[in-house]
Amino acid sequence: MAAPRATRMNIPLRRVAVACALMIFALMGKVSEIQTLRANSLADDPRNLRAMIDRFAHPRGDILLRDNTVLATGTRQAGMFRYRRVYPGGPMYAPVTGHLSIYGATGVERAEDEVLSGADPKVRVRTLVGGQAEQGASVRLTIDSRAQRAAYEGLRATGHKGAAVAVDPSTGAILALASYPSYDPNVYATFDGEALADTDERLRADATRPLLNRATEHTYPPGSAFKIVTTAAALGTGNISPETSVAAPTRLTLPGTTTLLGNAGGEACGNGRPTLAVAFRLSCNTAFAVLGLQLGQRVLRAQAEAFGFNGAGPGIALPLARSVYPVRLDAAQTAMSAIGQFDVRATPFEITMIAAAVASRGVIMRPYLVAEVVLRDGTVVSVTDPESMPRTISRDVADQLTAMMVTVTGPGGTGSAAALPGIDVAAKTGTAENAAGAADHAVFTAFAPADEPRVAVGVVVENGGFGGDVAAPIARDIMKAVLD
Template sequence: MNSPLRKVSISVLVLFTLLILNANYIQVVRSSELRANPSNTRILAEEYDRERGQIVVDGNPVATSVRTDDALTYLRQYPQGELYSSVTGYYSLVYGNTGIERAENEILSGSDDRLAFRRIADLFTGRDPSGGNVELTLDPAAQQAAFDGLDGVQGSVVALDPSTGAVLAMVSSPGYDPNQLSSHDPAAIRAYSDTLGAMDPDPRVNGTVDERHSPGSVFKLITSAAALEDGYSSDSVVPAPQTYRLPGTSRDLSNFGGEVCDPSGQQTLADALRISCNTAFAQLGVELGEDRIRETAQAFGIDEEPEPMPLPVVQSTVGDIDGDAQLAVASIGQQNVQITPLQGAMIAAAIANDGSLMQPYLVDQLQAPDLTVIDQTEPEEQSRPVSADVATQLQQMMVGVVEGGSGRRAQIDGYTVGGKTGTAQTTADGDDNQWFVGFAGPEGEPQIAVAVFIQGGQGTGGDLSAPVAQQVMAAYLAADGGN
């Protein structure tokens, strides 16, 4: 064999070897990754020949599959469409899946290992294969109230059961119709997707867990918790001047609307929270120090990597703090502090639950096609950010905010309600972001914790967000929690 032929032979051998290695890498090493890729329409087409399991709320399907006469055997439908779109996501031939449709795809599609015996039985009996069901924790009354409360505004609502961490409501507004993304008409799907993509924000973004915002005065709960853990009490008197000179600067921090917190220039910690005194909490944050503020925030889950629930969650953060001036502003929830609405609900829930923060979860149980339960979520404590004594003081302080402070519009007849409003300045023209976080239930038994975030709008958290929170909590207590 001459030299040129030998070189060609070796080159061909090397190429064949690389080809075989690449094929094995794709088929063995990356097979699971490629199969799970939501853009893999070949796998989706195969799944359309199998009846996909239901997503269920309170015994009623909010996502189901119906048989058709199309080339694709089953069509995914969402009976209440927009109401649950933030949670269900969509199941699209063109764009794959999102939300619970993605997070629990293996159960819904029937490919989960826990359904292996079912698949074998289907093979031998000739029974049509089908996916399992996903039962959510959502409460229909709370979900509807949250949806109605956000009608016409951009914002988010999250409600939790403080004692378990179960998500009772999760709504991001504006919503969208997942049915139009899950049809069998690719052209119509793309047209609707283009319409959504041209909106600001894109309604497909779940603002409850995918976005974070400055919490404004809601963060004063963290500063209060840090102070109480450091030895202060709700009756401790703290400086509350009309203005506070930020350390190392020539800039003065004022209270909302330039108001005077107390003519004496000082007030109790409870009163400072009740009227949301900026100067008191800015000065208090500097007195406590950055380490104490950060440690307390982290104990509540801020600056910690969130566990999927099973939806992925953006990490909330205190952000960078460069010196005492920035610490003062961060202590009232501005500067670089950013939290998700879910995190806001977690703060209220931990306080309501005597200082125990439960891991939030959205899936109650997973079921095989024959409705046999194959997995049941057990509530799990995530952390204990404050002691029971501190939590009790914070509860009482938050009740004061609702009974005689900025959160009056969250009151519910016959129930004890605690909360904290927040107004985070984002523009010079006063078009601010509005917050309310709080809890409600029979006296001494908080049964629901909620966070309401409304983006933009003239007013305060007490004006805009507190009434929405009131509607959600009242609806839940009337339907479930008050029994």
């Protein structure tokens, strides 16, 4: 009788043994997965204390302006975290530098983290060959200090939220990138986790959204600044010239609706049949709405996409929201889109690139923010070379647009507040409607000198009103800062 009893006892024991073996194999498999497949993600996890300590254990490279002014650097200190990040540039440069904290990074700190930390293979090899201790490389930006100050201070003086961007159209170098209101990145450099959490919660709850980079991450209706695109599409057909007469009624009933579209202030547009050049100088809504209907949504969309709408955009070391020209429009929507309304949306960065495309005679130079990477001993690791992008408009269309845009800042033009003594400035104003009951956004884009462009700008002031009154002076001061 013992054998049957032993057999009955061995059955559950075998089952337990099999179950234990399966659990051991499962455990070994999970350990292998963690050690191999998930090793990198765990190392990069912001909750990984070892990774956090290592991040601040070695000197991190500086972030510099084009003139070597320091925007971000590190200071040695006692304690578990040996190097603390410091931002002498403060709020003025925060949209560019971003910040580095124990929980992560933003802005250039994030985009160039491998270079700044020294993890980049090129930096590591150069450091080892030079016999230097482990450290990061510095990043020299294209930002011009005078242009950046003019942009930031100009926005702050309005008392409104907004953004401003400036680029060198001949190279693509970004000269200014300002967003207001901003924040002090130094508040994120603390190693006190509780204080950091409180600071982050407070800034995220702020109704003015100081952490938002409005220059690249927020889109607006471009308003009449989009008429550059509509005009380019019209000139590109070969059937319309600046001297072509266009229909410009005082009021236009949008097709299929009872909605009346008027010009600014309800004014007439010349004699009702102005030339395209005059309609552009006066920024007549009805003339461009009619022109949009004649061209059709496909032609307008194709031209908008050539300028960069609906695309991912060029990589500029910062997050860039998609500028949008809508699809599947009816006639009324097409008319409104032709004047930069309805669902057309653009970042201030894209608004700048519209002017830059005209300034560079149709071939946009790829914009870039990082000029070069250098080691602490001055050794240059890499340099960004100017690079052209696909042609946006023909040289002939660009030349015609330039001539028309110059009249905008001349006597009787809507952008005369952006005029510079002795310099021809090519520009376009915009006054963009937004939420019902809210004041219009002020929009302005320009480049100068018109005959040999060195700077292109884009400015948006939220709820600022008429672009020629509020945004144009900011653009003027930025251009002056670059050209002086």
